Amino acid sequence: xxxxxxxxxxxxxxxxxxxxxxxxxxxxxxxxxxxxxxxxxxxxxxxxxxxxxxxxxxxxxxxxxxxxxxxxxxxxxxxxxxxxxxxxxxxxxxxxxxxxxxxxxxxxxxxxx
Amino acid sequence: xxxxxxxxxxxxxxxxxxxxxxxxxxxxxxxxxxxxxxxxxxxxxxxxxxxxxxxxxxxxxxxxxxxxxxxxxxxxxxxxxxxxxxxxxxxxxxxxxxxxxxxxxxxxxxxx
Numbered sequence: 001x002x003x004x005x006x007x008x009x010x011x012x013x014x015x016x017x018x019x020x021x022x023x024x025x026x027x028x029x030x031x032x033x034x035x036x037x038x039x040x041x042x043x044x045x046x047x048x049x050x051x052x053x054x055x056x057x058x059x060x061x062x063x064x065x066x067x068x069x070x071x072x073x074x075x076x077x078x079x080x081x082x083x084x085x086x087x088x089x090x091x092x093x094x095x096x097x098x099x100x101x102x103x104x105x106x107x108x109x110x111x112x113x
Numbered sequence: 114x115x116x117x118x119x120x121x122x123x124x125x126x127x128x129x130x131x132x133x134x135x136x137x138x139x140x141x142x143x144x145x146x147x148x149x150x151x152x153x154x155x156x157x158x159x160x161x162x163x164x165x166x167x168x169x170x171x172x173x174x175x176x177x178x179x180x181x182x183x184x185x186x187x188x189x190x191x192x193x194x195x196x197x198x199x200x201x202x203x204x205x206x207x208x209x210x211x212x213x214x215x216x217x218x219x220x221x222x223x224x225x
Contacts, residue, residue: 040121040217041217042117042200042214044215045212048210056210088154090156100145101162102213104156104157105156107155107156109154
């Protein structure tokens with residue numbers, strides 16, 4: 001089955017700890033994206049990568065880091081510098097040219113206390 | 114002004130009703146447009162892409178008006194299972210890195 005997987009589904013962390021969210025796709029898509037969603041708000045772009053070993057900051061990259069060492073994997077680290085890390089994190093990927101739609105993984109709900 | 118604006122709703126409609134959502138976007142150079150559906154606590158799923166000539170998929174019809182910079186979604190014969198949040202999504206084009214811009218969503222509740 002082709003698709004995007006994210007793990008874990010729910011994650012709980014203490015303030016001050018870094019945490020890494022996993023995103024894997026077997027769709028052979030070149031581009032991958034990380035978004036966060038807060039209640040009542042639209043998705044906001046954290047980081048994106050259009051090709052292996054390259055990534056760019058999105059609109060809210062502060063306090064986050066990523067890597068793209070393999071085409072199928074795009075992990076996101078939420079660092080202790082992120083002031084409001086509790087959110088729903090969504091990973092997406094896109095095939096083809098930039099005008100194509102994106103497909104999403106099931107998301108990880110992170111709670112930091 | 115937000116880049117993509119939607120009426121948050123909720124739209125409460127009876128089964129079988131026709132309901133329409135509008136969405137406006139600020140960047141006149143935007144290149145591609147989509148409607149996504151998001152169920153509570155789930156990921157967004159592509160409902161349909163929106164083409165300049167308008168397009169239909171079963172009970173769903175999407176229209177694009179570039180002159181007025183708005184996109185619409187019409188749902189006919191609403192089902193209980195249509196209850197969800199509908200996200201209007203715009204791609205502003207290569208100049209902006211082809212990064213999708215998401216509206217905050219319109220909530221639809223279909224009641225029996």
